[in-house]
Amino acid sequence: MKVTVTGTPGTGKTSVSEKLEGYEKIHLTEFVKEHGLGTDGEVFEVDTEAMCEKLEEETSEGDYLIEGHLAHYISSDICIVLRCDPDELEERLGERRYSESKVRENVESEAMDLILQQAVQNQEAVVEVDTTGRTVEETVKAIEEKISEGKSSYGKVDWTDSL
Numbered sequence: 622m623k624v625t626v627t628g629t630p631g632t633g634k635t636s637v638s639e640k641l642e643g644y645e646k647i648h649l650t651e652f653v654k655e656h657g658l659g660t661d662g663e664v665f666e667v668d669t670e671a672m673c674e675k676l677e678e679e680t681s682e683g684d685y686l687i688e689g690h691l692a693h694y695i696s697s698d699i700c701i702v703l704r705c706d707p708d709e710l711e712e713r714l715g716e717r718r719y720s721e722s723k724v725r726e727n728v729e730s731e732a733m734d735l736i737l738q739q740a741v742q743n744q745e746a747v748v749e750v751d752t753t754g755r756t757v758e759e760t761v762k763a764i765e766e767k768i769s770e771g772k773s774s775y776g777k778v779d780w781t782d783s784l
């Protein structure tokens with residue numbers, strides 16, 4: 622079983638993945654750096670094709686959870702897309718050492734469902750989980766329920782009012 626957990630930065634991928642049990646975990650940024658699959662410049666650029674190939678190789682057997690904002694490009698049995706209301710996301714990202722423009726870019730991308738759209742194009746089963754106003758534990762529980770249902774569910778979240 623291969624589960625991917627994706628979402629805009631700050632939606633909670635790392636926090637919830639730490640608490641999901643029963644999987645070998647792969648943190649994509651670490652994986653990419655470890656295997657030299659990215660280039661450092663003004664922005665860190667990932668060779669997505671090479672990343673997917675390497676991961677297919679390394680996760681062909683066993684139960685894996687792959688977490689990162691590019692995780693939806695890796696074929697999986699189920700892809701979890703974490704969502705967060707743009708206002709709450711802005712607060713979460715405000716606590717990081719991000720520039721104002723980086724915060725704005727991520728908040729807008731969340732409001733436009735960008736990652737959800739990419740996930741739907743690349744994955745068979747996509748599940749959207751709203752983290753807004755929930756604790757990490759509540760989110761983990763919601764994800765576990767969705768994984769056991771094993772079918773796609775998305776489209777309820779609508780942040781277009783904040784655009």
Ligand SMILES: Nc1ncnc2c1ncn2[C@@H]1O[C@H](COP(=O)(O)OP(=O)(O)O)[C@@H](O)[C@H]1O
Binds near residue numbers: 632633752754755756
């Ligand atoms: N329901 C929730 N699910 C996940 N994270 C949450 C939730 N509510 C608040 N948070 C907080 O939001 C932040 C998300 O950070 P992180 O897990 O690093 O996100 P990402 O890996 O998506 O960039 C953490 O500080 C986490 O405690």
